[in-house]
Amino acid sequence: MSDSRAEALRLTDEPLLALSNVTCAYGSKAVLTDVDLTIGKRQFTGIVGPSGSGKTTALRVLLGAVAPVRGSVHRRAGVRIGYVPQVETVNWNFPVTVGECVLMARTSGRWLPWRNAAERAEVSDVLDRLGIGDLTARHIRELSGGQQQRVFIARALLGQPDVLLMDEPTSGVDVSTRHEILHLLEDLHHDGLSIVLTTHDLNGLASHLPHLICLNNSVIGAGTPIEVLTVDVLERTYGARMEVLQHAGMPVILDQPHHRMVAAGDVVPIRRTGT
């Protein structure tokens, strides 16, 4: 971020992004109804909700890729947005190396296809920062799940964003990769980046975030995980009753046991032992 732009953004409390009474529809089906949402500086927010609840649409409205049918979208003048798509939507067989993929963030300002020295240095810096500096020439398919996610974060970061929007960053990855991504996002947030992500992962990701929004076509609840991951809010969000425990100051969400399967002996309830 240039110094003058960073200074301009620092001097105001105006939100970076805001949705006001936003309603979105695909055809006649409304996916978001009267949604209010504000993203400020250094905010780290997770959007949770069931499939079809409008999480990705909310991100795409913030990004500007989807126009609301009603309501307004506010983007602070000069704000830069980075977008990291859901890995399931990426064509991993597309012939593109890590370096080529990251450089896609630079489509304006230079007409020649190849990287100049400054761009080479920038790509190298951002890949080094994310710990994948030695993978520039590799094809995107030849990477692990965590490395693939980092490539798209690197592409977003090359655009020097103020806000990073991420769609299901831990979808389909194993536990260690999820930890890896979460630590990386914490570092980026610590460096001053605002982050908004969607997730289905209540225990592995959502409960670790500082701020959550529960969405099911409209906002059901917003606040810290302790405030919103409650039995009542979760039931209204997911339409299913869940149990909420607390562990190390964080909520832990459990599904209700499936009574018929338990009764039939297919599931043996675990007897709690110790403390």
Add this chain to the structure above:
Amino acid sequence: MHNLLRPYDFEFFRNGVIVATISGALCGLIGVFVVLKGMSYIGHGLSHAIFGGYAASALLGVNFILGAGTWGIASALMIGGVTRRKLIGADAAIGVITTASFALGLALFAVFGRRGRSFDAALFGSILGVGIEDVIAISLVTIAVALIVFFGYRKLLFTTFDPDVADASGVSTARVEALLMVMLAASILATMQILGVTLIAATLVIPPTVARMLTNSFSRMLLISTAIGAVTGFVGMNLSYHLDVQSGPSIVLVGAAMFAIVFVFTGARGRMRANAFDVH
């Protein structure tokens, strides 16, 4: 050796070889975008649609490039618009627009008789009648397409790989995709005489498929596909003379042979890479 060079005594053959080589390179280049965007069926359909314009311009005595070109570009933009807006299924839209145009071309020839350029040449390709004006036309189209791909490389790559994010990042993907359709229509139009409408789709698909099996890089794929297209056109045209078959089938068969060789030698790795294509 003398036998191999004998056809070069004829001017029409020299022109034919030049046009076939440039046509192959052009189709190889534009074909990369066609296959990576899953537009193979559009390329196939568009070549048939342009046949309608070809027939109409022949009957009306209008310049072929002007008549069929206007028709082709209008069809291309119409297909692109319908596909983009998802008004009806893309396959259905292409099927209706292009086959109706092709049928109109056949009907016009049936009612008014075959005039102007050869009817068979339009369908299957021929080097007979290839003149210096064809060499100039194909060269101009190729230079224009190459310049657009060179200077628009970054936007074309982003739009082809990730159109949603490209759009949100400030790339006018609608404009880029319209430009791709216009380049495709111009390429088909310029190569129709030598390759024939029924076989153009193969020259759009085979070189990039072979190139994809050989590389994982987009920039290298563009270069390799263009080179394979040029070699295929050159070898196919020479074989066309010596085997006494039409230029279109000869060029396509050389491309198919090249595909088979690369397919065998790159093995599972090549096949996995070629899975990138969602060929419709």
